[in-house]
Amino acid sequence: MNRVVAQGTFDILHPGHVHYLREAKAMGEQLHVIIARANNVTHKPDPVVPGAQRVEMVEALDPVDHARLGDPEDIFVPIEEIEPSVIALGHDQHHDIEKLEAQLADRGIGCTVERVSGREAGDNELLSSGRIIDKILAERS
Known part of the structure; x- marks a missing residue:
């Protein structure tokens, strides 16, 4: 089975998330999504939506076969358990591909x-959870 892993915070779902997950699914037969735990999100503000709710929402999306929270301490644990053929990164995710490939190789993960x-x-489209939050705050203040 050709498994693909996608990962992210998925705080407030938007069309950019759907695009990412559709493209990730097209890379294999089965799409597993790892939802970042709030304590592992270090590159932007903490998620607003609780982890279990973010998992439920992502798992309901058509391209997704399985969704789960990431490990609280080691982001590679679920990847080792899933044994993917491909890890699909979003176009704007902060990961460095070469560094990530080296970390995977060090752990014996061949993908x-x-x-x-x-x-x-598109017109009036918000493709960022942060921008959605900003707009809500601006319009509701």
Whole structure:
């Protein structure tokens, strides 16, 4: 079975997330999504939506076969358990592909790392959870 892993925070779902997950699913037969735990999110503000709710929402999306929270301490644990053929990164995720491939190799995880394309925002479309939050705060204040 050709498994693909996608990962992210998925705080407030938007069309950019759907685009990412559709492209990731097209890379294999089965899509596993690892949802970042709040304590592992270090590159942006903590998620607003609780982890279990983010898992439930992502798992309900058509391209997703399995979704789960990441490990609280080691981001590679679920990847080792899933044994993917491909790790699909979002177009704007902060991971360095070469560094990630080296870390995977050090742990004996034999998979490729691919980056999906970005999605162009249409009129009045918000493709960022942060931008959605900002707009809500601006309009409701």
